[in-house]
Amino acid sequence: MANGKPAAPRARPYKDFLTPALHRCFTNAALIGLGTCWIEAIVMSKPSLVFWSWFPLSLTGIRTGLLFVSSLTVFVLRVAQIHVGTRTNSSFASSVWSVGLNKRTFWTIVWYWVSAFLFSETYIFSTADKANLAWIDPGRTYERPRLNERAVLLRTVFGILAVAQGFLHVYGDYDSLKISQPSPESTGRRQDASGESNDRKAPTPLSEFKAEMQSSVIQSFIKTILVGIWGPILYFSVLRGWAWSVARTVGRAFFTINKSQSPAGLTDVFALFGRYMVSAFMLVFMWQMTNLAFTVYARQSPLKKGQPLTNDSKHPNGSLVSGLKAKKDIPHSMALWELRLIAEQFEDRRRTIYNDFEKPGASTWLDIAAACLAEIERVSKSIQTAQAPTTTHAEIASNTEASTHKARLTQPLQEDDNIFRPARKAQSAAELVADGTSAVAKYVGQSPGGNQLASKVRSYLASPAGQEQFSPQRITGLINQCALKFLRTWIGSYFCVPFAQRMNAIVFGSPYSNAADVHNATRALSRLAVKSLTEDPFGQVQKDVGRIMRALMNTIRDLHTLTRTLEPHWTDVHFDGKRSSPEVEELLVTLEESLESIITNFGEYISALGISRQELQSAKNLVGRGQEMIKRS
Incomplete structure (x- = not known):
């Protein structure tokens, strides 16, 4: 046109x-x-x-x-x-x-x-x-x-x-x-009233190298x-x-x-x-x-001449969103890192996120919010999957027996009048196993001392002493006792599964941790939400504040539940009762900081954001309980 x-x-x-x-x-x-x-x-x-x-x-x-x-x-x-x-x-x-x-x-x-x-x-x-x-x-x-x-x-x-x-x-x-991810020591409670980070400037590569x-x-x-x-x-x-x-x-x-x-x-x-x-x-x-x-x-930050990498693009936000949607880990993680830097340090570029409606499909804000929320909600899904009850082998066997009939294990008698004819050679694997078992049984039964030895074994196993000696409980107990003794040795300590390591694998995934992605997504989303009060002329962020707040609350609850209910692995013989992981505690600090900033800045607008008084009070309690837990540790 x-x-x-x-x-x-x-x-x-x-x-x-x-x-x-x-x-x-x-x-x-x-x-x-x-x-x-x-x-x-x-x-x-x-x-x-x-x-x-x-x-x-x-x-x-x-x-x-x-x-x-x-x-x-x-x-x-x-x-x-x-x-x-x-x-x-x-x-x-x-x-x-x-x-x-x-x-x-x-x-x-x-x-x-x-x-x-x-x-x-x-x-x-x-x-x-x-x-x-x-x-x-x-x-x-x-x-x-x-x-x-x-x-x-x-x-x-x-x-x-x-x-x-x-x-x-x-x-x-x-x-x-x-x-790079913000650590509690460098960012915890160190933001001004507007939500800006007071982090020090990152060292140069040469200074790190030296x-x-x-x-x-x-x-x-x-x-x-x-x-x-x-x-x-x-x-x-x-x-x-x-x-x-x-x-x-x-x-x-x-x-x-x-x-x-x-x-x-x-x-x-x-x-x-x-x-x-x-x-x-x-x-x-x-x-x-x-x-x-x-x-x-x-590991240098995704900046070029002190500006975000995608600033050179004709459509910077569209290029950034393509990185957030990337399937490969490196572009996805670097895009989340760049998004956090934009949200915290580059006001001009941050304003374009609220005003960008030219991208095909959803607006830039909706794509960014969806990508960040997916990282946060993935933590809750991983915890819920790990805590979901698993079906035992006994339940699987009972369900199988109820739905299907057992296959016939024996063959019918062969009707053959010529009993002197040589036996037919085995054709299948099952017939070979049956012939081998039959030969062993005949050899044992027809040997001179076979019946006497077998009767002695049967009589001993039938006696109370034999039943007590070879009971499944006793054998299992001996095996467990030997295993625990081995795990307490210096060699066995290498086979122990520590509580903190197990928790990290559940929360951040395996074989490699995605902790940095969760930190960067949480920080970026909370900064963009807080800054929208003064920089979002169309008010498109306010309708998602409730969803952001609920996602943070659910993740904090799930982390508290996991810390409280996760049982130590049976190999963790050195468990001292301390249910904590430094990496998980850092994530809790980041989540609670983000939730606190949203509560502080949006508390007076809760009626217009679809947040009930009960949810607001629950969020305040979560933040307060998290602070107390950190002080105790």
């Missing part, structure tokens, strides 16, 4: 803005990794060449490039396996089991092994001839070339170091993207020492023959080596150990710096 209203610009997907931001984070982290590789390349250079030891257009530059390829393998691993939230396994043993038998663990070890291999080859290539680390030892003029066990040992220990780092990477959950660098250096040294002690032990006790066979196979492709050659032993062991300590520390330090740089830059 020529005179019609122009169509609203189509909103670009949220990932179109998030992906370049992640690329910038990757680039900044890679620059730190490149700087680390350049420093290590200088350390590997010959000290006599002062200028060429640091000048990039030299062998130092080539070494830097090769080491950077080794560092990039870790970056590729982090990008491929990144996920949101921390792991919520119920116990240490379940964590080890889940990460030990996992495709993710396999590929993590593979990528670290590739990184270690590239680093070791670069280091050996950079060492002087007198270090005697070449693949082949030419020997004297009259001797045939032979494998150099010094190089075989060094490469094997680097492989052991890669395997150890891979397991630590998976178990330590290095790939977790920890979305703050955590010291601990990374210490961890690098500890890992190097441990593998330096256990690596040679594993090599000589388990891996020597296999490593020698692999090295000989590779060496025979390039050199003339005796096929039956055996390990010749090591020379100058202390010098070799010193070289291992230096090179292994550099490798682990490079891994630590790479992981630290990626972690620090990946």
Whole structure:
């Protein structure tokens, strides 16, 4: 239509803005990794060449490039396996089991092994001839070339170091993207009357990197020492023959080596150990710096030049809503984080949420409210699902018997006059089992001492002493007693399911926690609701205030009920009666702060918002009881 209203610009997907931001984070982290590789390349250079030891257009530059390829393998691993939230396994043993038998663990070890291999080859290539680390030892003029066990040992220990780092990477959950969430210490009751947060400015990535660098250096040294002690032990006790066979196979492709050659032993062991300590520390330090740089830059807030990411979109709110509706965890979580920042820090952008009606379908406010309420209500649904009574096996069996008839377990007698004919061979699995059982029964019954032994067993079991000795209650009690004794040992403690860990899995889901999403959704929704009193010219938020208030109340009630009624797991032998979880208490604080802000700002308008006096009083009681509980703890 020529005179019609122009169509609203189509909103670009949220990932179109998030992906370049992640690329910038990757680039900044890679620059730190490149700087680390350049420093290590200088350390590997010959000290006599002062200028060429640091000048990039030299062998130092080539070494830097090769080491950077080794560092990039870790970056590729982090990008491929990144996920949101921390792991919520119920116990240490379940964590080890889940990460030990996992495709993710396999590929993590593979990528670290590739990184270690590239680093070791670069280091050996950079060492002087007198270090005697070449693949082949030419020997004297009259001797045939032979494998150099010094190089075989060094490469094997680097492989052991890669395997150890891979397991630590998976178990330590290095790939977790920890979305920022407001903590009670930094935000609890620290808002002005208008509802604005008084949080301090977040530190810069470089300041975070410097703050955590010291601990990374210490961890690098500890890992190097441990593998330096256990690596040679594993090599000589388990891996020597296999490593020698692999090295000989590779060496025979390039050199003339005796096929039956055996390990010749090591020379100058202390010098070799010193070289291992230096090179292994550099490798682990490079891994630590790479992981630290990626972690620090990946968890930066979704801002670009101090403004929300989606501000560059022709339809910013539409792009933000597309992120809130995303199925993948990372865009969804980052969009919730950006929404909270908009609600708390960017007034101009926040006002557009109340005034945006150009988006196809529902208004921007309705889409945002629905996404945030879904996160809050998901907590209540998870708790209700965990507390719902489950159908026992006995009930299932009784229902099955009532609805169906039992199948015939025996076959009718065969009508056959020729009793001397050989028996028919079994055709089915059931017939094979029946024939085997029949043969065993005949053997036992026809054996000389079979009847006597069977009668003794039957008579003992029929006696009161036998019935008491082998009663189901006694056997079950003995098993439980042994299990509890085992759980109280230091080994058994790894199989215990702590109360707090179990509660976290129920409230925040598994295998990864969505605590940050719930915090950000709650904070964003409450701020938008409170600010609508002065910034919503059309009053579209007021009709949803009652729903928001009820959702917060229901979630707080469910959390209180779960804390009060959840029974400790039978393996939690160290339960001290403290029914609490730090993560759940933080969520309670956030929910109660949000509910309190709504009560304070909308209390005088309850009659117009569809909120009864009873609901308002109940909300006040919930907030008061929550404060008392926090003070007691």
